[in-house]
Amino acid sequence: MEYMVGVDIGTTSTKAVLFDDKNVVVASANKSYALYRDLPDMAEEDLNELFEALISALAEVVRDADLSKGNKIAAVSFSSAMHSLIAFDEEWKPLTRAITWADTRAVEYTEELKANGLGEQIYKNTGTPIHPMAPLSKLLWLKSEHADIYHKAAHYLGIKEYLFHRLFGSNKMDISIASGTGLFNIFNLDWDEQALEVTGVKKEQLPLPVEPYEYEDNMLEKYAALIGIPATTPFVYGAGDGPLSNLGVNAVKPGVAAITIGTSGAIRVVSDQPVIDPKGRTFTYALDKDNWVVGGPVNNGGDVFRWARDNMFDAEKSTAALLGKDSYDLLTEIAERIPAGSEGLIFHPYLGGERAPIWDANARGSFFGLNHGHTRAHMLRAVLEGITFNVFMVSLALEEVVGGLKSIQATGGFARSPLWRQMFADIFEQPVTVPEAFESGALAAVIVAQKALGKIDSLYEIEKYVGASNTYMPDPKNFEAYRELAPIFIRLSRQLQTEYQNIANYQRKHSK
Incomplete structure (x- = not known):
């Protein structure tokens, strides 16, 4: 049997889901970690806890795959929470914990950015609304309130990129995650010059933007041994959890909205090009360079x-x-x-x-x-x-x-x-359909991996695997x-x- 693993990195847990070659869920493992709120408006994660959760979840589902019987893990692919920020020094020593989307300590600097008019133009370039959730605002906060960290920082990553860096020594970020930073120009698919100028961050301090179909296959042997897979197993970057949520429930056609209410929530639709709201109320994040997810997230679900x-x-x-x-x-x-x-x-x-x-x-x-x-x-x-x-x-x-x-x-x-x-x-006043797609985010990540490895030609293949549904009129x-x-x-x-x-x-x- 040739299996694939979809990994969903969330705010308080990481889940690994094992799929067989028919995209049926075989096993899953969920590992929790703390969200640290030591100070008002703080919401941080510990990097070692994040990494150990990933290794543990992967090792558990790999054991279920029983590779000793000739079975194979064809790929591991990722869905990840967006908007996180981690600072590293020149030697890649972490200078911060993972500052998550839920951290709002940058509110003062966000309001300044809105007031001086720069925020509006940066939003029009990046598609990320000006808000403390975004790494753009977090960098302004670091620069003003933690100048020692800001000046020592040589590299900035998010949580998924940190995990890839630790496993592979890589320094890349898929364009889906990048499009939620407030630092990435969604029209030329590169780091935005104006956002970099405002934050004082150089392009060299940020990872290389890549397509969600990019993968690494040269894992450090010690981690491959802990997981129980060959070091050459492809790890596909995948995309942000919001865009993949649309894909996971087959909400990718015009006019079909995906509404997700978990701890927080969002409503999103897919467009074939970036779309900017003149009033700055909606985001535009990449699923890939040909599919853009337009919508709005809510903190309170x-x-x-x-x-x-x-x-x-x-x-x-x-x-x-x-x-x-x-x-x-x-x-x-x-x-x-x-x-x-x-x-x-x-x-x-x-x-x-x-x-x-x-x-x-x-x-x-x-x-x-x-x-x-x-x-x-x-x-x-x-x-x-x-x-x-x-x-x-x-x-x-x-x-x-x-x-x-x-x-x-x-x-x-x-x-x-x-x-x-x-x-x-x-x-x-709309029909609401609830697809019976189990582990939809992880399934979407696996569909991305299948396209990355040339096993399918289109993301629309997911329609075959979403399953039956119930509709409420x-x-x-x-x-x-x-x-x-x-x-x-x-x-x-x-x-x-x-x-x-x-x-x-x-x-x-x-x-x-």
Whole structure:
């Protein structure tokens, strides 16, 4: 049997998935690591923990492949979280941990970049909205607040590039990950001169941009032995997790949107060329040089649902455990008892700042419209509706940029909830399809590897492997409530934005 491994490098875990030659999942291994939040707005990962998780996950699925029986690992390919930054000195000694997309310490320098007008032009060149998530802003923060590290840094990589460097001694970055740095010109496919000038970083300090189909096949023997594979096994660079999420659910044709809600979330469509939003609300990231993913990411997805569970429904959480029932299933049953629109209760889900569509790291969450008739169950349903309204608001911006949406492919933890799927169908007034594609990100990475090795000619081959699906149709009886509330939600988000910085500054001043 000739196997392939798709690796999905996430914010708090790395998963390796073993596929057979029919692209059927044979085995998987998931290894977790900490997200360090030692200081306000910090979100970092330990490099050794990242590397050990990769080695351990790969070794586990390779054992399942049982290479002693003549089986073979034809390739390993990667999907990776985007927007991370790691600084190294001249000898490649790390000067920082991995500063992840969730780290917002660069907010002050991001606002300066927006105010002086440079941010707008850099966005038009790079397709990455000006936000603290981007390495562009992180570099400005390092330069101002950690000048010792900034001046000592000779090299900058992201988390996937670090793993490749450690395994192979390479210094490359696929154009998909590069397109999310805010430093990469998506029109000439090279590092952007204006972004480099603003940050003071030289092109030589950044990795060589390569296609997602590039691969390495000369691993250091000591690591090949730990994994249990030949050192010549091809490791394909792959792409960013957002673009590969679209590919993984076959949302690659015009007008087909992919919505993913995990810890965070996003809505994306694929275009055959980079598309820039004149208002700066959407991103454009590469899947490869011929396929561009246009969309908007949201910080606040399933983590907000978890916050509601842990802080408002502790007793129900304990009850679910005693009954051997999933706590989220119990909570959705409670939310289902409340009518669409939560009887006029609106929730803005900005517990962790927000990216699209408002791009404001200072944004904070709020309930609006509370009265004596509202209960915890109303608040719970409003939380789910608020997350959905926010993604809907992103979709309106997206439609301005790329045209109308025809259908929605749904993935992520929310896609397991019938209530939430129906809620998306009703608020968007679009059919929502949930493909039965298991491990879609890892599958997409494997499809990239198959194209890299010449086993397939087109990424569209993935359509054969996504599997059956369930489609949720919009329910007209809920339209009236959502059509009335959606504009209020949108207007409120704009009005409250004038005070977000003030309340965020107060919280930082008084945080323990």
